[in-house]
Amino acid sequence: MMFKREDEKFGPVDRILCRNMRSAARRDKAQREERLMEKGRRQVEYGFKNTCASAQESKRTAQQKEKEAGLRQAAKQRNAARRKTVETLVQAKKKKKNS
Structure with missing residues (x-):
């Protein structure tokens, strides 16, 4: 149970509200x-790769490419340098020869 307390200081807990919150979270x-x-089904159907893997x-x-350019x-x-040498x-x- 999300809220289970019987503290007089805070008063009773609305259990219906708690139940609604839990069911909304499940939905x-x-x-x-x-x-x-x-x-995932659409990606497989259209042949798309996973975005994380493609990234x-x-x-x-x-x-x-950067390494090859370097x-x-x-x-x-x-x-x-070789040509200059x-x-x-x-x-x-x-x-x-001329001297």
């Missing part, structure tokens, strides 16, 4: 569960 819970089940998947995809940038920097060596060799 609300049942309706929420039914809506959730119906949503995790999109987060992983975004992280993977790797591409690092490769570009290495290639630029080769150019410097070529110029030094030309200078030495």
Whole structure:
């Protein structure tokens, strides 16, 4: 029982009100569960993924794209440094040859 008290200070508890509150809570819970089940059935019927799983998947995809972009940038920097080094060596060799 939600309210079970026989305290004279607070007076008697309206048991009908308590019963109505409990039954309303049960109905609300049942309706929420039914809506959730119906949503699940519709998702299966139309082939939708679970939103939580798809959010995790999109987060992983975004992280993977970010990682790949970082790797591409690092490769570009290495290639630029390599080209600069080769150019410097070529110029030094030309200078030495001309001298």
